[in-house]
Structure formats: C-alpha cells, structure tokens
Amino acid sequence: MVLDTLGSSLRDVMRKIARANRIDERTVNEFVKDIQRALFSADVNVKLVMELSNRIKERSLKDKLPKGANPREHILRIVYEEMVNIIGKGADVPIEPQTILMVGLQGSGKTTCTAKLARYFQKKGLRPGVICADIYRPGAFDQLKQLCEGIGVPCYGDENGKNAIKIVKEGMKELQTDVKIIDTAGRHSLEKELIREMEKINGISKPDQKFLVLDAALGQGASDQARAFNDSIGISAVIITKLDGTAKGGGALSAVSETNSCISYIGTGEAVDDFEPFEPDRFISRLLGMGDIKSLIERAEESLDEGDIDIDAMLSGRFTLKDMYKQLSLVNKLGPIGKVMDMLPFGSMGMEITDDEFAATKDKLNKFKVMMDSMTEEELQKPSIITGGRIRRIARGSGSDPEEVRELLKYHKLMKRAMKGLRGGKIGKMSMKKLTGGFKF
Numbered sequence: 001m002v003l004d005t006l007g008s009s010l011r012d013v014m015r016k017i018a019r020a021n022r023i024d025e026r027t028v029n030e031f032v033k034d035i036q037r038a039l040f041s042a043d044v045n046v047k048l049v050m051e052l053s054n055r056i057k058e059r060s061l062k063d064k065l066p067k068g069a070n071p072r073e074h075i076l077r078i079v080y081e082e083m084v085n086i087i088g089k090g091a092d093v094p095i096e097p098q099t100i101l102m103v104g105l106q107g108s109g110k111t112t113c114t115a116k117l118a119r120y121f122q123k124k125g126l127r128p129g130v131i132c133a134d135i136y137r138p139g140a141f142d143q144l145k146q147l148c149e150g151i152g153v154p155c156y157g158d159e160n161g162k163n164a165i166k167i168v169k170e171g172m173k174e175l176q177t178d179v180k181i182i183d184t185a186g187r188h189s190l191e192k193e194l195i196r197e198m199e200k201i202n203g204i205s206k207p208d209q210k211f212l213v214l215d216a217a218l219g220q221g222a223s224d225q226a227r228a229f230n231d232s233i234g235i236s237a238v239i240i241t242k243l244d245g246t247a248k249g250g251g252a253l254s255a256v257s258e259t260n261s262c263i264s265y266i267g268t269g270e271a272v273d274d275f276e277p278f279e280p281d282r283f284i285s286r287l288l289g290m291g292d293i294k295s296l297i298e299r300a301e302e303s304l305d306e307g308d309i310d311i312d313a314m315l316s317g318r319f320t321l322k323d324m325y326k327q328l329s330l331v332n333k334l335g336p337i338g339k340v341m342d343m344l345p346f347g348s349m350g351m352e353i354t355d356d357e358f359a360a361t362k363d364k365l366n367k368f369k370v371m372m373d374s375m376t377e378e379e380l381q382k383p384s385i386i387t388g389g390r391i392r393r394i395a396r397g398s399g400s401d402p403e404e405v406r407e408l409l410k411y412h413k414l415m416k417r418a419m420k421g422l423r424g425g426k427i428g429k430m431s432m433k434k435l436t437g438g439f440k441f
Helices: 004-019 025-041 046-062 071-087 110-123 140-151 164-174 192-205 216-233 249-258 280-287 293-303 311-315 321-328 337-342 362-373 377-381 388-398 402-424 432-436
Strands: 098-104 128-133 179-184 209-215 237-241 263-267 275-277
Touching: 004 025, 004 071, 004 280, 025 046, 025 071, 046 071, 071 249, 071 280, 098 110, 098 192, 098 216, 110 128, 110 140, 110 179, 110 209, 110 237, 110 263, 110 275, 128 140, 128 164, 164 179, 164 192, 179 192, 192 216, 209 216, 209 249, 209 263, 216 237, 216 249, 237 249, 249 263, 321 362, 321 377, 321 402, 362 388, 362 402, 388 402
Parallel strands: 098 179, 098 209, 128 179, 209 237, 237 263
Antiparallel strands: 263 275
16 A cells, blocks of 8 residues: 555554553553654654644543543544644645646656546546657657557657647647646756746646646655745645655655645556545545545446446345455456555454455456356355365365365455445444544545
8 A cells, every 4th residue: 555664553553542451641652652653754754743743642631532432532533633634635626627737856757647647537537638748858758658548548749849838839739638738847956947948838838737746755855846846836736656665755745735735646556547636534544544435436436337346245244255256356447456455444443454365466366266166156155154075175176275265265254344344344343433523535
C-alpha cells in the first residue's frame, strides 16, 4: 500500500490502543511516543509532529467522553481526527470540460502523471486529450504519445518542434475533446526561461486548473517547491507522485498542507490506473487500517459490469467457495488484489494481513480456480465438509498437493472474514460508525 511502513506502524499503535487494559496518562504517553516515532520515520516535520502529539495527549486526557463510548474508543477517534487535520484539505476538481496545465520539476513524473490524469477523466465519462509542450527532453513526445495510445486518448505534439507556444496554440485548436491537458517542460530549478514560457502558455491556454506535480521523495522539501511555483504562476493544486516508493511521503503530504496548498490527486503506483483523488479522511482511514469502502465501491462501479458481482453474497454470512470463485474471476477487472484488500477494514478488525496473504499473484489465483474446478457442487457450497480424504482427492484432480488445497481453504476463510467486515467492521468490539463519529469515507 501507499506509505506502507508508516501505515504498518500506525496500525500497530491502533491495535495497542484497542487492546489496552486501561487508559491513563502513562498509557496515553506511550501511545503518543509510538505515533511520534512512526511520523518521524515518514519525514513529517518535527514541529508538526509535536503539535499533533500535544493535541492527541490533551484531548485524550481532557475531552469529555462521548456518550456510549469507552476510553479506548475515544482515543482511537481522536487519533483519526487529528491525523486528518495535519494533512490538510484536498482539492475538489470538478468532473466537467476544462483545460489543465501541468507544471513541475524535471524527474517529478509529470509526463506519466499527465497520462494518468487523462485516464482518470476518461473513466469518469469525459473525452480527454493531451498536448505535449515539452520540446526539450529527448523522447518526451514519444513517451507521452505511447502512454496515451495505450488508453485510447489523442495526443498532440511535434517531436521535432522548437516552439512550445506554437504547439500549444495548434493543439488547442486541433483537439476537439472535453478535457485538454497540457504537459509542459520540467527543469532542475525554477529558471527564468522556463517561467516565461509557462506564463506564455498559461496566457494562451487560459487553463481552468494549474497542477504542480511533486515527487513524494522530496519530503519536507515539497513545501519550498510548492511555494516557489505558486509565487511564480499561481497553482490551483498539487499532485504528489510516487507515494508508493519512498519513506518521505508523509513529509511531502504534510509539507504541502503547511503552505496552504491543496492536494488534488496522488499517484499510488506505476500503472496508469494507480491514481486517485486525494481525500484526507479516506486516506487516513486506510493508513490506520480502518479501510476505505467508498473507494472500493467506486472502483467496482468503474471497472465492473452490471451483474458481474453478487453484493448480497459478499455481505451475507454465506460466502461460499462458489461465491469466491466468481469474485476471483473479477480480480483483474478491479486491479491488483493488494490494492483492493487495502480498502477493506482489516486493521480495524484486529487483523494484520501480510503481503504473502493478500498479494497473491495471478498464477496463484488461477491455481485456486483449478482446484475449485475439481470440487463437487456440495463442496463448493459447504466448504466446511472438505477434510482429509476430500482434500487429497481435490489435490489429485487439480495436479496440486494437499497443502495447496489447505491454503485455498485458508484463503477462503480470510475472504469470508473480510466480507463480514464490510457489514460491520470493528476495532475490537467497537463499530466503525462509533469510532469515526459518522464520518463518511
């Protein structure tokens, strides 16, 4: 997942709080120190961490206990609320026809991010088009064109062009699309020549949105870049890329919020679909292991056809092997299973799902399906009857060994628990609704 190390550390803290025998000043101080260590490791600013720590400590010991909640539930909710506060607010980008200007430093992932943004609007039902205004980096147009061809998005540019202003003018006339996204050149620093060119492109295109693309590896340095670009051309919001590949992502996220800039989107992986709107409450919910059911539903709505998935079976207590067989057939449509499982409230159920348990490869899932093809209808409907002799028969019939069949059964139990979590995920004995005070995820 995004910020995996930070998320793992914070989920450990959440479980310790949920399992604490008593809550007093000493235990609160211990929890706060654990949170500090986790945030420092993610490069979050020391001053910000201390402010957060003091807020959590003060509220945990002084806030009046909400009706119906116990002290553990109270502290968990405070941690969630204060974590959301330090990240700042997200930018609400309308899903409508518009022109978008992309700016950033060289190496920030701006070109890939441009294609991801085009794909995002495409999935929302709009027709995006891209203009390559980077005439300096060798292969820039070819890279963007190839990315756009892969998702069926028109890309305008000139690989031999020498005038970015001219390319933008022609591209704005040529592209008859709902959304026009202009990818500009990046530099190692804010050079005057680049600024003048961006200002001219800005004047010609009259963009509705100006997005600054920042590499998460900048950490706290992201604030300096956000401030500098904003002072120069006035940015609408920030897109943070490569959050999955750096330990400094927490620093970048919090640093941008310190400049009063909004974060519009985040890049969560290398694939063109690894891109999502930034919503602090949902982001922190996933980071703390509380899941993000809203994002899972949105992903399903975008990826699946009507009738593909049996919601009743998923949410009922009767999640059989036959139900799981059908769901496994849809994994490729939803995306990597690790990202899907990341949206389920495992941490809030007191479970720590390892990469080996949920990041199963396509080959592994296909093997599971072959094993289920060797089962009888009764076995598919009643997995509990599959023991010794049946396991050996299924293994022989599918070219597997008995241990692999047992692994399949273990996986089914894991999925069944996850589906039950969708109905009423709990942290210990506490409902998600009580924890979050009715926040919408």
